[in-house]
Amino acid sequence: MKKLFANRVLNNDTSDLDEIFKNSANPENISFAGGFPDIQLFPDDDLKQAYRDAIDADGQAIFQYASTAGPLALRQKLATRMQTHADVTASADEIMLTQGGQQAIDLVAKLLLNRGDSMVVEGPTYMGALAAFDTYEPTYYEVPVNKNGMDIKVLQQTLQAHPEIKLIYTVPDFHNPTGTTLSAKRRQAMVALANQYDVIILEDSPYRDLRYSGKSIPAIKHYDTEGRVIFISSFSKILSPALRTGWLVADPQLMTELIGLKSAIDVQSPNITLAAINSYLDHHDIDAHIATINQAYRIKRDAMLAALDKYFPKNITYTRPNGGFFIWVTLPQGTDAKTLLTDVVLPQAHVAYVPSACQFASRQVKNAFRLNFTSLDPETITRGIQQLGELLQPSPVQQTTTAAWVPHFN
Amino acid sequence: MKKLFANRVLNNDTSDLDEIFKNSANPENISFAGGFPDIQLFPDDDLKQAYRDAIDADGQAIFQYASTAGPLALRQKLATRMQTHADVTASADEIMLTQGGQQAIDLVAKLLLNRGDSMVVEGPTYMGALAAFDTYEPTYYEVPVNKNGMDIKVLQQTLQAHPEIKLIYTVPDFHNPTGTTLSAKRRQAMVALANQYDVIILEDSPYRDLRYSGKSIPAIKHYDTEGRVIFISSFSKILSPALRTGWLVADPQLMTELIGLKSAIDVQSPNITLAAINSYLDHHDIDAHIATINQAYRIKRDAMLAALDKYFPKNITYTRPNGGFFIWVTLPQGTDAKTLLTDVVLPQAHVAYVPSACQFASRQVKNAFRLNFTSLDPETITRGIQQLGELLQPSPVQQTTTAAWVPHFN
Structure with a gap:
């Protein structure tokens, strides 16, 4: 049947993304992958x-x-x-x-x-x-x-x-x-x-x-x-x-x-x-409602930024947004955020994010990922970033060398 | 800006249809054009x-x-x-x-x-x-x-x-x-x-x-x-x-x-x-609801068929559906149902239908039209079909000749 499909379908492979979201839906993991609003804040x-x-x-x-x-x-x-x-x-x-x-x-x-x-x-x-x-x-x-x-x-x-x-x-x-x-x-x-x-x-x-x-x-x-x-x-x-x-x-x-x-x-x-x-x-006053959710989302953003500042190693950078849903994290050159996620981060830190490649039309940039801070409570955000940050600490040997950075996975 | 449009938009002309539906929305006309359910029959x-x-x-x-x-x-x-x-x-x-x-x-x-x-x-x-x-x-x-x-x-x-x-x-x-x-x-x-x-x-x-x-x-x-x-x-x-x-x-x-x-x-x-x-x-019992609307729609269909039998000339043929929303009317060869609609039927009989051409991918068949029988009450259906049928009667001269049929418009 597949030969009847249009090129737009044949050329399209979303299986990676499907897998990421399936894994991130596992309740044992802390998922920063989705772009969901906080369910508690719906009016x-x-x-x-x-x-x-x-x-x-x-x-x-x-x-x-x-x-x-x-x-x-x-x-x-x-x-x-x-x-x-x-x-x-x-x-x-x-x-x-x-x-x-x-x-x-x-x-x-x-x-x-x-x-x-x-x-x-x-x-x-x-x-x-x-x-x-x-x-x-x-x-x-x-x-x-x-x-x-x-x-x-x-x-x-x-x-x-x-x-x-x-x-x-x-x-x-x-x-x-x-x-x-x-x-x-x-x-x-x-x-x-x-x-x-x-x-x-x-x-x-x-x-x-x-x-x-x-x-x-x-x-x-x-x-x-x-x-x-x-x-x-x-x-x-x-x-x-x-x-x-x-x-x-x-x-x-x-x-x-x-x-x-x-x-x-x-x-x-x-x-x-x-x-x-x-x-x-x-x-109803939609702007009053928006002010309420902005206050809650500000606290979540601040919690994530504070945790990133505290737990992430200095060779990892991230954005400091004034609003919205997301923070973007850049790993050292040569790191593949997708392999890192599936091989290490999900099984060891029990945390999910969206790796960068599928967010570029070129699919070429691999050493970054997206974190969502709106859907979880501040405590869970802090805990998840801590788990992730501790996993991402460079090993003691690498800290003293100039070799390409490799996360310390144990 | 138009030169930026995709071919699918540039090649598409729906202005005819837009005009037909605009005319048929005029409350002075009896419209058989739309494909609407009867508003009174919504549960x-x-x-x-x-x-x-x-x-x-x-x-x-x-x-x-x-x-x-x-x-x-x-x-x-x-x-x-x-x-x-x-x-x-x-x-x-x-x-x-x-x-x-x-x-x-x-x-x-x-x-x-x-x-x-x-x-x-x-x-x-x-x-x-x-x-x-x-x-x-x-x-x-x-x-x-x-x-x-x-x-x-x-x-x-x-x-x-x-x-x-x-x-x-x-x-x-x-x-x-x-x-x-x-x-x-x-x-x-x-x-x-x-x-x-x-x-x-x-x-x-x-x-x-x-x-x-x-x-x-x-x-x-x-x-x-x-x-x-x-x-x-x-x-x-x-x-x-x-x-x-x-x-x-x-x-x-x-x-x-x-x-x-x-x-x-x-x-x-x-x-x-x-x-x-x-x-x-x-x-709720959707099948009981469907039985109710089918009874009402059956009466409407029968009213339209009876009016077509009574008021339409014999050289015009039409389908006798067992269900659904529509009856299809075929005019003698050579008649353009769209010109007939805009020049004569709408202004003189105050009735609207959907002409055939826009319902063919080829746009080639012009001597037919679609009638909807679900949206109006039986009396209005009968009156509309009578108005249309009387307009479509062949003129006395044409009845005695073998010349191409032309409706009698006065």
């Missing part, structure tokens, strides 16, 4: 009330087909929110609801990418975005990320060398997986480059509101002068991922096509889910 | 109760990420239902939940079709399926449908002439748009041909349970001997389309890839929707 009572209100408010009409873009009232609220929370001016007609941020990525890929078309991704980048893009078989150009986000100089060189590039995909706020944030100056520069080289920017910002320190920066779309930035975000990290509700902001000429594509993919999103979110926003 | 009280029960039963866990395939309890119920209602033996692991039947079509297209790959569709076929397939840019081979469904002799000739064909898409039960049902003999023959020519069959059966007369026939998948039939159905027509919930039944080697693709498209379907459907099936 479950308020969300349940919102569902009840939505169900009671509507008669039979809520069970009939509705528009592909989603209900106007909710799109209007998101338009207001885009102004107040991202400095983006957009009308309700420039906003559509999607099945989480993930569907928005799939839609934009479907809009733009023929097989082999060129695009820029960050190195590393969100592995779920790579999974979505992979199915359109693009040619990737990888631009490195440093502490101020995507390296704009390398971006410029890449666009100059490859004028056929159509799309830049970026996670500018508390980047998945490094936790870094693109500076305002770089946002402006990125838009200028997109204008110069006729490229569309896909700004994926699900963590934007989850800031624990530092000052908010306008969205890249704020600097958009030619309608070539598509902004996407999601309720997954600020309310609940099980709602499967995100939104996409795009100029009308792009929006018309994106709505047509969503219509062919799944017709529309479910009415009751969207009505419940609309009701939640009417009757 | 809205029971569905609302099911949502409340689902919300109350679960704590915070229902708001966390869950599996891509959907909850086991619901997949087990669907496995049982596949046995009792379609003569198909499938385990829960061979079933996944999708965002309506539409997403299941998109998933199968994504699994199989490289650009230019060959597939068979019925002529005519479900236009939403064409919209989904179009985005994968296949080469279509059109096989005609007659009163026993797809013409198996033409299918055999097509597969023989084009051994590169990978996929047959069929709506075997109360076909959209003709209302015809594939005979048991043809189902067996289709599976034999798929085995012989190494082809996958996508059996799209959202209307299967909506039978108003005649005897049920096993699903094509019942006759599947090599795991090459993928069966899809949906709660859209039997409960509510706003749930956006369908299901897909496939053998394990196909299912693994399909789950991977869904994960990259939208991660999973929304937990509360699936929990509510599961609760509905636990606490």
Whole structure:
């Protein structure tokens, strides 16, 4: 049967990742692998009330087909929110609801990418975005990320060398997986480059509101002068991922096509889910809720950073994010984080992380990994990092030599 | 910006269809165009109760990420239902939940079709399926449908002439748009041909349970001997389309890839929707509900057929479906149903239908149209068909000549 499969499927091997997540689901392990919100922080009572209100408010009409873009009232609220929370001016007609941020990525890929078309991704980048893009078989150009986000100089060189590039995909706020944030100056520069080289920017910002320190920066779309930035975000990290509700902001000429594509993919999103979110926003203070979870997530981030500072050897570096879900750890050159995980870290430290290779389109960088700090409590975070850090201490012999660093495994 | 769009978007023109549906939404018109269930027949009280029960039963866990395939309890119920209602033996692991039947079509297209790959569709076929397939840019081979469904002799000739064909898409039960049902003999023959020519069959059966007369026939998948039939159905027509919930039944080697693709498209379907459907099936009798709606839909179908018999001229033919949502009307050769609609039928009879061309992959057949009989009450159906029939009466002069038939428009 396999010979009937499309190339996008034949060329795709996710078995590594499947194995990692299977191992990390083992309750004997402390898993920093997933990108899950803290289950204790869901506003479950308020969300349940919102569902009840939505169900009671509507008669039979809520069970009939509705528009592909989603209900106007909710799109209007998101338009207001885009102004107040991202400095983006957009009308309700420039906003559509999607099945989480993930569907928005799939839609934009479907809009733009023929097989082999060129695009820029960050190195590393969100592995779920790579999974979505992979199915359109693009040619990737990888631009490195440093502490101020995507390296704009390398971006410029890449666009100059490859004028056929159509799309830049970026996670500018508390980047998945490094936790870094693109500076305002770089946002402006990125838009200028997109204008110069006729490229569309896909700004994926699900963590934007989850800031624990530092000052908010306008969205890249704020600097958009030619309608070539598509902004996407999601309720997954600020309310609940099980709602499967995100939104996409795009100029009308792009929006018309994106709505047509969503219509062919799944017709529309479910009415009751969207009505419940609309009701939640009417009757509950989402920003107060976000302030609450930010306080809890700040404590978790600080616990992880303190543990990393205390237990990790000095030859291992890591990012210090101002928000979001993740910290990125870089091991000494020559270490393979995936082999280390399966051969040593899981069996001996009983800790899981996501190794770097599957988070690079090139699969070439192997000596790093992603840690999630939102899903566990601070004590478990500290214990897990301690277990991991003690395992990663260089052996006494190596400490006195200049030989390539090898972890001490016993 | 348009030059950045992928070919799948540039080659796609749905503006005709958009215009038709916009016109048909005008409340002054009687619209037979949509494929909507009767809003009065939704089990809205029971569905609302099911949502409340689902919300109350679960704590915070229902708001966390869950599996891509959907909850086991619901997949087990669907496995049982596949046995009792379609003569198909499938385990829960061979079933996944999708965002309506539409997403299941998109998933199968994504699994199989490289650009230019060959597939068979019925002529005519479900236009939403064409919209989904179009985005994968296949080469279509059109096989005609007659009163026993797809013409198996033409299918055999097509597969023989084009051994590169990978996929047959069929709506075997109360076909959209003709209302015809594939005979048991043809189902067996289709599976034999798929085995012989190494082809996958996508059996799209959202209307299967909506039978108003005649005897049920096993699903094509019942006759599947090599795991090459993928069966899809949906709660859209039997409960509510706003749930956006369908299901897909496939053998394990196909299912693994399909789950991977869904994960990259939208991660999973929304937990509360699936929990509510599961609760509905636990606490309410869906078959009693289906019996109720079938009784109402039978009356509507009979009203439309009686009005067609009474008011339509003899040179216009139409199907007599045993179930589903649609009747297919064929006008004399040379008539363009789309021009007729926009120039005459809408402005003079104030009636809307879906013209044939957009329901053929080839766009070549113009002298037919689809009528929906489920969304309106019997009196409105009768009145609409009368208005349409009186407009379509041949003029007295033409009745006495052998010249090409032209409707009498005044």
